[in-house]
Amino acid sequence: MQRQRPELPSSDKRWKLVNATMRRNGYAEHALIEALHSVQDAFGFLDTEAMTFVADSLDLPLSKVYGVATFYHLFMLKPQGRHTCVVCTGTACYIKGAGALIEGIEQRFGVNPGETTDDKALSVMTARCVGACGLAPAVVLDGNVIGKLGTDKLVERIEQEAAE
Amino acid sequence: MNVDDLEIMAEGYRAENADVEHEIRVCMAASCQSSGAQPVLDALTAACDTKGGTCRVKGVGCMGLCSAGPLVTVGERDAELADSTIYRDVTADDAHDILASVDTAPVARLQCPNDLPFFSRQKKIVLEHAGVVDPDSFKGYVAVGGYRAMVQALSEMTPADVIAEITTSGLRGRGGGGYPTGLKWSTVAKMPGEQKYVICNADEGDPGAFMDRAILESDPHRVLEGMAIAAYAIGADKGYIYVRAEYPLAVERLKNAIRKAKRQGFLGHHICETQFNFDVEIRLGAGAFVCGEETALMASIEGGRGQPRPRPPYPAESGLFGRPTLINNVETYANVAPIVSEGGDWFASIGTERSAGTKVFALAGTIENTGLIEVPMGTTLRDIIEVIGGGIPDGKAFKAVQTGGPSGGCVPADHLDIPVDYDSLKTLGTMMGSGGMIVMDETSSMVDVARFFMEFCMDESCGKCVPCRTGTQQMHALLDKIAKSEASHSDLALLEELCEVVQATSLCGLGQTAPNPVMSTLRYFRDEYEEKLGR
Numbered sequence: 001m002q003r004q005r006p007e008l009p010s011s012d013k014r015w016k017l018v019n020a021t022m023r024r025n026g027y028a029e030h031a032l033i034e035a036l037h038s039v040q041d042a043f044g045f046l047d048t049e050a051m052t053f054v055a056d057s058l059d060l061p062l063s064k065v066y067g068v069a070t071f072y073h074l075f076m077l078k079p080q081g082r083h084t085c086v087v088c089t090g091t092a093c094y095i096k097g098a099g100a101l102i103e104g105i106e107q108r109f110g111v112n113p114g115e116t117t118d119d120k121a122l123s124v125m126t127a128r129c130v131g132a133c134g135l136a137p138a139v140v141l142d143g144n145v146i147g148k149l150g151t152d153k154l155v156e157r158i159e160q161e162a163a164e
Numbered sequence: 165m166n167v168d169d170l171e172i173m174a175e176g177y178r179a180e181n182a183d184v185e186h187e188i189r190v191c192m193a194a195s196c197q198s199s200g201a202q203p204v205l206d207a208l209t210a211a212c213d214t215k216g217g218t219c220r221v222k223g224v225g226c227m228g229l230c231s232a233g234p235l236v237t238v239g240e241r242d243a244e245l246a247d248s249t250i251y252r253d254v255t256a257d258d259a260h261d262i263l264a265s266v267d268t269a270p271v272a273r274l275q276c277p278n279d280l281p282f283f284s285r286q287k288k289i290v291l292e293h294a295g296v297v298d299p300d301s302f303k304g305y306v307a308v309g310g311y312r313a314m315v316q317a318l319s320e321m322t323p324a325d326v327i328a329e330i331t332t333s334g335l336r337g338r339g340g341g342g343y344p345t346g347l348k349w350s351t352v353a354k355m356p357g358e359q360k361y362v363i364c365n366a367d368e369g370d371p372g373a374f375m376d377r378a379i380l381e382s383d384p385h386r387v388l389e390g391m392a393i394a395a396y397a398i399g400a401d402k403g404y405i406y407v408r409a410e411y412p413l414a415v416e417r418l419k420n421a422i423r424k425a426k427r428q429g430f431l432g433h434h435i436c437e438t439q440f441n442f443d444v445e446i447r448l449g450a451g452a453f454v455c456g457e458e459t460a461l462m463a464s465i466e467g468g469r470g471q472p473r474p475r476p477p478y479p480a481e482s483g484l485f486g487r488p489t490l491i492n493n494v495e496t497y498a499n500v501a502p503i504v505s506e507g508g509d510w511f512a513s514i515g516t517e518r519s520a521g522t523k524v525f526a527l528a529g530t531i532e533n534t535g536l537i538e539v540p541m542g543t544t545l546r547d548i549i550e551v552i553g554g555g556i557p558d559g560k561a562f563k564a565v566q567t568g569g570p571s572g573g574c575v576p577a578d579h580l581d582i583p584v585d586y587d588s589l590k591t592l593g594t595m596m597g598s599g600g601m602i603v604m605d606e607t608s609s610m611v612d613v614a615r616f617f618m619e620f621c622m623d624e625s626c627g628k629c630v631p632c633r634t635g636t637q638q639m640h641a642l643l644d645k646i647a648k649s650e651a652s653h654s655d656l657a658l659l660e661e662l663c664e665v666v667q668a669t670s671l672c673g674l675g676q677t678a679p680n681p682v683m684s685t686l687r688y689f690r691d692e693y694e695e696k697l698g699r
Contacts, residue, residue, distance in 0.1 A: 030485075032467035037409070037448055064468075071469040071626075072450030074409055090371030091566065091602045092528035094616055128453060128620065129371035130410055133528035134195045134230025134535055145198035 006056040009049050014042035018050070022057050029058060032068055036075055045076040073128075081116040081123035083162055086140040090129025096136040102126070104151030105158070121162050165436040166319045170312055177303040184241045185218035186266045189248075191295060193226035193381045194413050195374075195535075196233035200255065204234050207259035219266055225382020227295035229282060231534035236274075237295070238266060242308075245283060245295060252276040281551045282533045287514070289522050290498045291538045294382035299417050302424040305385040311430055313501035314389045317396055318438045321504075326397040327353060330500070332508025334520035339365055339456075339493030340568065340597040342519070342586035348490065351480040353398040355488035360400040362391055362442075363484065363491040365461060366407035366414070369453040370569025371620065373600030375524040376494035378536050380407070380414035383498070384421035388431065388444060390497030393504055395442045398490050403444040406461050409451065418446055453570075453624035457672050458483075458491045460626065471628045472672035493598065495524055515541030519585035527553050529602040530560065539584075546580040549603060560605040564688070568597030570617045570624075571677030573684025574610065593684045595677075610689040611696060615643040617681035621674065632675030635666035639682065649696045656693060660686065 005027070008015040021038040025031030035058065039050045046069050055065040069075045085105065089098050105124055106112055116123040132138040135147020139154060141161055149157065190196075190205040208221045220241070227235045227245065232252035239248030251262065251274040261271045278284075288294075297304040305311070317326050331346025352360060364387060368376040380387060391403050407415055422444050425431040433441050447465050454460045455470040462484045464470040483489025499521060503511045512520045519541040525548065528534050532554030539548060549555070549565060556562050564574040573594030575582070582588050586596050604613065622636040642659040645651040663679035670676045686693060 028467075030465065030467035033448070033450055033464065034467075037450065068467070068469055072452050074449075074451035091569075091600070091616070092372045092534075094371075095529045095602060095604060095608060127410065128369070128451075128624070129373070131368070131374035131377045132195055132198055133372055133374060133526060134233065135198055136528060136534075138198075145194065147198060 003059060006053060009053050015053070017042050018054070019057070022054070027058055029060060032058060032060065032065065033072070036065075036069055040075060045079050047077070078116075079120075081120050083121060083142055083158070084123045084125065084140075085142075085158055086125045086127045086130070087113065088130045088132065088136075088138040088140070089126045090133065090136075092133035093129075093137040098137045100151050101137055101139065101149075101154055104155055108155045109158070122158065165315055165438075167312060167316050170306070170315045170436075174306050174309065174312075177307040180303070181220065181241060183218055184220045186220070187239060187241050187243065188212070188219060188221045188262065188266070189224045189237045189239075189295065190221065190254075191225070191227045191233060191235040192223035192299075193230075193378055194411075195226070195230040196235055197413070199233040201234035203256040204236065204254050204259065207256035208236070208262065211259045211263045215263060219263065222298050223300075224296060225294040225299045226291070226378040226536055228286075228291075228537060229276070229533060229535045232276060235276075235295075236262065238262065238270070242296075246278060248278065250276045250278045250283075282535075282537070282554065285547070285552050286538050287522050287540050288538050289502055289511075289514070290379060290386075290495055290524055291382070291536070292502075293386065294378065297383065299382055299384055300420055302385065302421070302428055302430075305383070309505075310385055310501075311389055313504035314392050314396075314430070315436055317393050317504055318436055318440055323353060323397045323399065326393060326504065329504055329508040330397070333503045333511035334508075334518075335496065335499055335503060335511065336519060336586060337492060338495035338499070338523070338598070340571070340595060342596060345492065345496055348480065348492070349394065349397055351478075352488050352490045355481060357488055359402075359487045360398055361484045361487055361489040362395045362398065362400045362403040363461070363465070363489060364391055364403065364405040364497055365456065365458065365491055365493045366405055366411075367449050367456045367461060368408060368411075368494070368598060369456045369624075370571075370598055370600045372526065372528050372566075372602045373569060373598050374526045375536065375599045377408075377411050377414050378526075379494050379498050379524070380411070381417055384414075384418045385425065386501060387418075387494055387497050388421055388425055390500035391444060392431065392435065392442050393500050394490060394492065394497065396440055398488075400490065401441045401443065403442060404447050404465055404484070405444060406447045406449060406455070406465060409448045415446060415448065422446070452626070453620075454626045454672070454674050457674060460672070461491070462489065469626070471626045472674075474671060495599070516583065516585045518587055523584065523596070523599060525599045525601050527601050527603065529566075530556055530605040530608075531603040532557050541585045542583040544581050544583055545575060548584065548601070549580065553603065556603065556605050560607065563604050563606050563608055564610065566594075566602040566604065566613065566681075567600070568595040568680070569600050570620050571595065571673065571680055572597045573680050574604075574613065574688060576688040593687055594680070609647075610685040610692045611643065611647045614682045614685045615640065615647050618643050618678070621678040625674065625678075629669075629671040629675060631666045631669040632671065632678065635662055635670070635675070636678055638662055639666070639679065643682070646693060646696050649698060651697055653697055656697060
């Protein structure tokens with residue numbers, strides 16, 4: 001007997017995208033990570049509602065979904081700020097001063113990696129090598145890789161970006 | 165379809181560009197794009213459209229010298245890099261000057277000599293199309309001889325012939341382990357069972373390594389062709405490419421290449437009108453270093469946490485979804501097509517006796533020429549760093565080169581004359597790894613470097629086995645204590661003991677190799693540790 005799929009959590013069209021990803025994979029268990037990627041692409045993070053929906057759709061215990069969501073660094077369980085700044089802390093960037101960039105951001109904006117400013121303007125994260133070692137130290141600001149910047153220049157760029 | 169039919173097809177594609185005399189190529193790989201290659205491409209295209217004529221502007225893959233990007237080359241149609249003019253640090257404002265110079269003398273202020281050792285000392289097999297073909301063009305790949313090896317394998321060779329050729333070539337796994345590829349293929353081919361899988365490991369996690377990303381961004385069809393040949397050889401009809409989500413451009417180009425190859429009948433059902441079927445799917449990683457380990461990678465494709473499991477059974481016997489599975493890395497697959505077309509003996513004649521072929525390395529850190537290079541196995545570290553890499557900038561002294569990422573070690577100055585191959589590097593207490601090389605000058609503290617890698621392993625430990633989960637934390641705490649000059653001699657002795665325990669008792673490669681950076685820095689730079697010890 002065909003198992004009943006759960007209803008979409010709301011009329012928000014983004015749920016249809018998530019559902020389509022799971023349908024394309026035949027609601028199989030191995031679609032879990034793909035489904036979580038699709039939730040994060042659509043909503044920016046994974047909340048309990050989304051994880052419950054995915055768990056019910058794929059007929060998995062919520063604990064398994066939560067376990068996978070927290071295992072991988074890329075999945076966010078909290079909403080992110082309007083802008084994101086990912087500082088690469090790979091070896092080449094480390095050698096070329098990624099630590100100073102993180103300190104500079106902390107001093108100016110008061111946030112450490114993994115945190116978001118109180119006004120929800122900026123989230124700061126670190127990444128284990130974005131593969132832009134030629135541009136070390138590299139930073140991914142709102143999806144764009146920028147490199148070879150000193151701390152002052154970087155802080156300036158973030159301020160510009162945040163003002164827009 | 166046979167090889168002659170494909171050649172007619174390629175001839176047709178080449179004829180479409182017969183009226184092109186000059187080609188301006190713009191590097192559109194991730195690093196140059198980050199330095200502003202898109203506006204350069206747009207400006208050159210616009211300038212070329214208004215001027216018209218017999219000039220063509222083309223976006224291509226990685227040209228190698230990432231630190232000088234955006235890179236642009238100007239040459240005759242289908243010219244090799246060596247016969248082209250190379251421009252560095254190009255901006256959109258330079259477009260007119262470059263276009264105007266096509267028939268006359270090059271623009272001197274932008275020129276980067278193409279006889280630099282960085283370019284002339286390389287030998288390109290894996291990267292032969294990088295910086296030459298448009299990665300988004302199926303026709304472009306076929307025009308330079310692409311898919312010829314696959315068609316040849318399907319129409320003229322049995323699966324056993326293909327495996328024999330790979331075995332003769334002496335190709336070894338380029339992901340770092342160095343396991344003989346031919347042996348791996350024949351093991352999976354011999355396994356019983358209807359359903360088998362081919363997996364491409366593109367979860368390039370070593371910090372400071374970007375070889376696989378560059379290959380995927382520059383020549384994605386080459387990897388697909390290698391996978392299809394492997395699938396034919398072992399009897400699989402389904403493949404997965406597990407690629408890092410941090411590489412959006414590589415993912416986009418791969419998707420595009422898969423779509424186009426399917427539409428042209430080079431992937432999917434009845435490939436090139438034969439009985440062979442092969443479908444490829446992309447699976448995105450989600451930021452877990454341990455997923456580069458093959459059993460963890462398969463657990464991740466199956467939708468679970470990327471935790472390794474004990475081997476045996478090896479993936480060849482019981483892999484993805486419990487079926488026989490072949491896992492190779494991107495660069496390994498990229499070597500397959502030339503081996504099939506040129507023959508295993510040709511490949512075996514390059515490199516050293518026990519490490520055949522070439523290796524792609526990512527040069528980074530404090531070195532003049534940061535970027536991507538491909539050299540024959542057996543090239544010395546000194547050649548790579550001082551000649552090709554251009555040495556250390558700002559007149560500083562070389563201290564060490566780190567190879568093999570968090571699983572590798574540091575090689576000091578007095579061992580630079582060692583030839584780079586799988587076995588020589590092992591004798592120095594490091595390993596080939598996937599190909600990242602981080603150069604450090606005299607200002608780097610080796611204790612700091614060891615602590616950096618230990619922090620990495622501690623963060624990335626999956627938590628399944630105790631030695632790795634707890635051991636990395638304890639080792640990191642000890643290293644931190646030493647780095648802050650708060651440690652005693654007994655702390656150092658404890659650290660060394662822990663290194664041995666974690667190495668001997670961890671479940672997978674991540675834990676077993678996590679102590680390597682500590683052990684290798686202790687071997688060559690023990691004085692730096694001891695200087696920091698009190699009492």
